[in-house]
Amino acid sequence: MSVVSNRLTRRPPRSVPLILLAVLAVVVGGAGTWLLGAYLLDGAWPAGTAGAMDSIGTTRFDAVPLQMVAAGVGLVGLILLVSAIVPGDPARRAILGDTTPGQTAVSRRDLSRRVQRSVEHVDGVQAARVSLHRNRLDVLVRTPIEDTETVLRRARAAVDEAVAELSPVRDLRPKIRLVRTD
Structure with missing residues (x-):
């Protein structure tokens, strides 16, 4: 008995979650690179972000807002991972x-x-x-x-x-x- 290949009815990959994750990584990485570069060159945070960076720098790891942000980022990551693993309906x-x-x-x-x-x-x-x-x-x-x-x-x-x-x-x-x- 031969095994029939499913080339005609294969399920499409879930590329949308991967694209969203890549765009998010580029945006966050670009902003982080810009902030770090400005801090290293000028010795201070850029004018519009100085207040936010100071408050982030003084935030403790056991603070509830920081834990809520971490839980939200983890949940979004899990959703993207699960949606990328489960194949779509075949075309x-x-x-x-x-x-x-x-x-x-x-x-x-x-x-x-x-x-x-x-x-x-x-x-x-x-x-x-x-x-x-x-x-x-x-x-x-x-x-x-x-x-x-x-x-x-x-x-x-x-x-x-x-x-x-x-x-x-x-x-x-x-x-x-x-x-x-x-």
Whole structure:
């Protein structure tokens, strides 16, 4: 039995937390370098920061404000670390896992559009909006018809048929909501 590579459906890295951390490090490092350079060259803190630097210099390590700042910085660091470690939702979903050898993938947006077009062709549906979140397929159906139960049943059948045609490798749980418009 061979192992199938997940190149088509790999999860994207979480680069946003890393970018935020890098920008924060550059800003704090740049400000610290500027302050230290000004102090070493002039022998005094820059005029706008002299009061703040003196109060920071006289603050004790057991002071509550300093501990609160340290806890806040540590919490932000943990949040950035966890969000960088957990991979994002894949941009493409593997489909046709049962019938086609190899791997076939479609973008999440295209999968949503395929289901949306199927629902929009149902009699009584005015408009539909579909979004895919992990394993949940959210379908919002708008109809002007008073007999919403029939439209909902037909829309549910269209969603189930579209999902069955694509045969996604990971099961999708459709959640269908119907809104009556005037």
